[in-house]
Amino acid sequence: MLEHPPLYPLNSWQIIEDQFILDNILQNETIFALGNGYLGIRATFEEGLPGKVNGTMDGIYINGFYESVPIPHAEKGYGYAINTQTMLNVTDSKIIELYLEGERFSMDSGTVINYKRILDMKKGFMTREVTWRSPRGRDVEIKIQRLVSFNSCHLIAFKYEVRPLNFSGPITIRSGLNGDVDNNIHEEEDPRFTARLKGLGLEVTDLSVEGTHAVISQKTKRSGLYLACSMENHLCGKGLAGIEREQKDDQAAIRFRIEGRRQKKITFEKYAAYYTSLDEPVEKLSQLALETVTEAKNKGFQELLKDQKEFFREYWENAGLNLSGDLRAEQGLRFNLFHLMQGACTKGGTGISAKGLTSEGYDGHYFWDTEIYMVPFFSALFPDLARKLLEFRYSILDYARSRARDLSHYRGALYPWRTIAGEEGSSYYPASTAQYHINAAIAYAISKYIEVTGDFSFMLDCGAEIIFETARLWEDLGAYIPSKGNLFCYNEVTGPDEYTALVSNNCYTNLMARWHLNYAHQTARLLKKEHPETYRRLVEKLDLKEAEVEDWQIAAEAVYIPYDDNLKVHPQDDSFFDKELWDFSTTPPGQYPLLLFYHPLVIYRYQVCKQPDVILAQLLLGDDFTLEQKQRNYQYYEPITTHDSSLSPSIFSIAASELGYSEDAYRFFTMAARLDLDNIFRDTYYGVHMANMAGSWLSLAQGFAGMRTAGKNLRFKPYLPHNLQSYRFRVAYQGSRLEIAVTKHRVTYTLLKGESVEFKHAEESVSLASGESASYKLEKQ
């Protein structure tokens, strides 16, 4: 692993860019992106960068708002996904241009005398301060604050302050909306980005400019979705010399002419709002959008900022996150938590895109890592959000049923490997559709969500139906194979590790399938006994037979788990140990990630892993392994894992923590904590890595603090990595909130909220009443 120097000054609560370097803009557009889970905006400049058309990646995204795009299969196959859904770059509402006596302000002309951009994670907004000298020598101080509101999820707000330093004269602020937008990435050489057709742009159906506001109504070309985007503008104080309105086919703008006076600050506020037909009836969208910006204008930027600060105050209080002794890790982890919150929609109805709303990377698709990495994080920090994510999966269950039919399963459901609205959007099936384990990921996340929150109502409302339908697929997919002692096998599947594909008996898949079949059987038995009405309803709706439920258990008991008696290691799949070891000694450092430098036929031929597979199984299903097996597996797989996937370091960190490999644990934790901030994967420009961000927190909670849930049991087994002086975090658990504070010699558990809580510290049972603390001496690491 290479050492990655920090790209930003270390700071507990802020990300600071203190020098304007044109080459860094793409990376910074992601790092400083703002969002609220519903709406996201990349940190491109309000005034644009006229000289750098191809170097910047403007993007405003609405979670779940997509275009449907035919997949251009070079060679078609039966059951291949036909369309994919692409998150759209929507109406550009951030436009604020500044003209100083006719000279247009731009970061790539004139001279940037002073520059600073601050992402304030504590308060949830961004500030940009620039002192700029125009080509003709006009000096001006500009300060721009921007926020994407958590109070009103449809809203973006800007506060724009200008102070002419060495001149008086006419200043124009031009505030605009632009409906002529398109996605940025259409067809890249990088295989991680799917090839796309050009011309994803929205069509403008209506546009109006009036007073100081404007609204553009747009619709997608194929997916039948509509949106309205409005803006309202306000010049604070006096000095307004005139207003001019512009209206083109797809653009609206308002020019504010101001009598600028030397050293006199001009304050301008802009509000933009988005509504889509996913939220409200089409005919109401523009009206709602206008109402929202009018309301915001009446409230004013300062008040909105106050609300925002309050939201984040509570968020950070709930998180209670502190690391002392490693500011770099603390900053990274906070940055990750900040972006996690920005990517998750409190409104519900959607998933979380792999890149949040920081870019259109991976087409804005939702993957299995939502369930395996992000749901556990939100369950502990923001349980309502975790429920909403799982409810979203319930909302697309019919698509999953239909996908199972595409694959000739006459019943059951198979969740799409990647999707926005429910349709499978994968184009390379060996590393997508073949990853049947997504079904188990969803069932597993439901079980863990219920364990952590105690919210069994979710099981009754949605969970059981998902679990039964997806279990059916496992039952139909597997087969009793004579040559494997008539055990129940899964052939032609792909596990989490994407450097191996289309294998038999992927250990992770088989373990998860076994767990899933068992859980489905237990859930059916439990419902039948304790919630007979719900059970009856489901039996009827799903045409569920008693024999089928029994078959789940029979199959589960018979699932074949590959194990190598000589190595005493779990092979990743039937063929894994029959492959040659990858020769890392002859692989140049510049040839990672391997998938960008080797044909899949080459990679698949070797024992080499992109990410945890068996190691993930032994984390999720710890009781299925002995400690010795876990150790041997770790020692076998870690050296052959490239960590080319951002899903890798956090899981290896947790696994290393559990096994006492604290050096490894901290090294992987740091990598996870700083992955985007230090641009370790060299692709942060393309959006943050949401699952890794959640994983970095799991490395702390499940790794350092050894947090686990099982049934109704909560357990901790904390240690203090020697790089830290102390750490602290808080978790929600069954309606309570618990703080875990670890110092050099002690751990202190405090029940911050809730009547009482019971859990285990290592093997010791602990019971805390409201407000109570318990403190334990730590074993030496």
Place this chain on the structure above:
Amino acid sequence: MLEHPPLYPLNSWQIIEDQFILDNILQNETIFALGNGYLGIRATFEEGLPGKVNGTMDGIYINGFYESVPIPHAEKGYGYAINTQTMLNVTDSKIIELYLEGERFSMDSGTVINYKRILDMKKGFMTREVTWRSPRGRDVEIKIQRLVSFNSCHLIAFKYEVRPLNFSGPITIRSGLNGDVDNNIHEEEDPRFTARLKGLGLEVTDLSVEGTHAVISQKTKRSGLYLACSMENHLCGKGLAGIEREQKDDQAAIRFRIEGRRQKKITFEKYAAYYTSLDEPVEKLSQLALETVTEAKNKGFQELLKDQKEFFREYWENAGLNLSGDLRAEQGLRFNLFHLMQGACTKGGTGISAKGLTSEGYDGHYFWDTEIYMVPFFSALFPDLARKLLEFRYSILDYARSRARDLSHYRGALYPWRTIAGEEGSSYYPASTAQYHINAAIAYAISKYIEVTGDFSFMLDCGAEIIFETARLWEDLGAYIPSKGNLFCYNEVTGPDEYTALVSNNCYTNLMARWHLNYAHQTARLLKKEHPETYRRLVEKLDLKEAEVEDWQIAAEAVYIPYDDNLKVHPQDDSFFDKELWDFSTTPPGQYPLLLFYHPLVIYRYQVCKQPDVILAQLLLGDDFTLEQKQRNYQYYEPITTHDSSLSPSIFSIAASELGYSEDAYRFFTMAARLDLDNIFRDTYYGVHMANMAGSWLSLAQGFAGMRTAGKNLRFKPYLPHNLQSYRFRVAYQGSRLEIAVTKHRVTYTLLKGESVEFKHAEESVSLASGESASYKLEKQ
């Protein structure tokens, strides 16, 4: 297997269409297609079918003349093929329109009173006879003869006769060239046809019409190829009332106005010729094309037809093919031999497309089946052609070297799975690039070609270099695997059977690799000893080390051959017997071929084969199996093979013959013999199945007659299937020609040409001098 009634009257030497049915036109366009291996023309009508624009598939193709088309990978991967080559539908030169007092003749208007189309396989031309009544009641008799010349490979000739039956009046014949052409199939739902971009049409660079001739010069948009297409026209006898010339951007036409008289026959001849920049310098093309048609016109249609008959007389004499007792099989086999000759270019420089020149199916690509199915056929019938096919492979060796680098092999060569000019054009690598066995197919074909022809000069000129370079790939691809007893294994490959992909130790692949490594080693040793100069030249050119040559043998000896000791059957690959058996009992008959009705993930999960794999290995490498193993393998694999590939029936027929399963042998032979003629695969409209056509002959020669070569040994072990009264065929062998004639009780071998020949009849040694015969009693079957 369903029974397929014959679609055409049974006839020894002709294919006859005696009723015009619009729905059959696509099928008949293929069946009646003409070609000479350089040039091919689908049997669409000269006058077009104006009312049936989408139902007909006009096509004139030049072997090796292609456009380069980017492959639209939905998700790109390192080393994926970037462009594919598509055989182009070129300038339409067949246009002859007929106007009877202004009424245009068309098969889909008016009334077809009489109709007959005959493909004369004995003489190599086609006749269409029509008695037609125009919508306004004009009756006319039309007779059109068409041939694609074997004497002058650039030439197509038409003889067009018209007799007005019940009217006198002006008749116009419009003869045209149309440069506004495009390929027919762009993006089909059927995965066997690759998706393609629209707009493959050629650009017109020059066009002229003069006297009775015209020429169009065209070029491709991307591949940089040029062609010229000319026509010359001749109205025989008197009656010409005038000539008008038409010239548009991309079309040239000449109208012949004729004073038609009741019952008086008008005879018109048309000649068209094509030259491309693959043959001649660009600046000479149009001149050469014009010269060719002028010469043809001077010669006249009758003379051309005479040459054609002479060519085919010799062809059929060399083939000496007779089957008595089953006219259907005889007709089918002759039809196959006819199309094989039509698809192979005597000029050299190209391969044979999977569909010959009868359609643009599979983009006109060359595959491995050229070597495994067609080269053995041509070696025995037309050895010069076999050599030309192998020389073509030598000509693209540099592409194969480059492809090996794409796949991270630092030396050696990997032949493209599908190509026209040498570049790999596959889009779905699991069933293409992963089929490394194409390397062995080429080496194997070289070895067999030399065995049969005795032409060791090919080895010195081309063969050894191919064999060494491709052997290097086997050496680099394999690995000594500890878990397999340190044997040499091939992981992540696909064998011939495409219902399984990306497996380890595909039995066919490993056996062929072993053979190939051994053969390369032996060849190196032989050359070093007996052709030291050639060897030195190769050692230098290829930087071949002695140790490397030794490694080939060491690896060959260590190749792992999968074998199941319990079943005593060779598993198709390491995982094959660990899969569930496909349930044929629940597969509806309409759901074949499986690949059109099931996702690859479903098919790959089961023991089900599209075509022979182990069974092909035991045919090609018979000595590697005991008779009992062959029997058990046959009994295991035949029931699980769907024969969804046209490469299947002929091989199963030979295997069945060898094992004495004469019922199966004959059933599969019939299927192979009649596959296109009876449209058994329901896709003959899309072109004939060239490899199967060769395979059907192999079913006779290698199957019924048990012909094998090994080193310098030739052997027969004939039997007479009970459906036949006798059969006869001739083979070229080391410069001689031998006839094998089998009747109910006897086989008679006659040396028709050559000094002497030695071979074995069963275990008996036979030696024949020139003109001699030997006759043996047949064992009872």
